[in-house]
Amino acid sequence: MQRIRYIFMFILVGLILVGCGPKRPVLYPNAHLDEVGMQVAQADIDDCIMKAEAAGANATDSGAAAGNVAKSGAIGAAAGAVFGAIMGNSVGRAAAAAGGAAAAGSAVNEGFKSGDPTTIHQNFVNRCLREKGYDVIGWK
Numbered sequence: 001m002q003r004i005r006y007i008f009m010f011i012l013v014g015l016i017l018v019g020c021g022p023k024r025p026v027l028y029p030n031a032h033l034d035e036v037g038m039q040v041a042q043a044d045i046d047d048c049i050m051k052a053e054a055a056g057a058n059a060t061d062s063g064a065a066a067g068n069v070a071k072s073g074a075i076g077a078a079a080g081a082v083f084g085a086i087m088g089n090s091v092g093r094a095a096a097a098a099g100g101a102a103a104a105g106s107a108v109n110e111g112f113k114s115g116d117p118t119t120i121h122q123n124f125v126n127r128c129l130r131e132k133g134y135d136v137i138g139w140k
């Protein structure tokens with residue numbers, strides 16, 4: 001039981017640390033950016049991000065992330081049950097351990113990806129900024 005607490009604490013800390021900053025557009029220093037300056041450009045980026053969210057182009061897809069974690073847990077549990085049956089160990093205990101480990105690993109993986117905005121969100125923000133005169137060269 002103590003080990004399970006440590007695993008969940010590790011996952012929680014990992015998700016907090018990884019999710020500490022979503023990626024934002026990086027602008028090419030074109031004539032428009034030189035004219036308005038970085039402070040106005042950052043305000044325009046914020047405006048485009050808010051417009052994307054309001055239009056339903058959310059930055060993250062938490063439903064897909066939860067589905068991936070659940071799927072990994074189910075696959076791990078099935079593999080653990082087969083392993084337990086073959087090795088003659090407690091099938092239930094092996095399934096629970098493998099399922100928990102797979103779900104934990106998947107949760108950490110989803111946490112690493114949490115800073116990556118969805119493609120539709122990036123496309124919306126890129127287009128909004130392009131219409132304002134900026135040239136987006138990537139996201140960082």
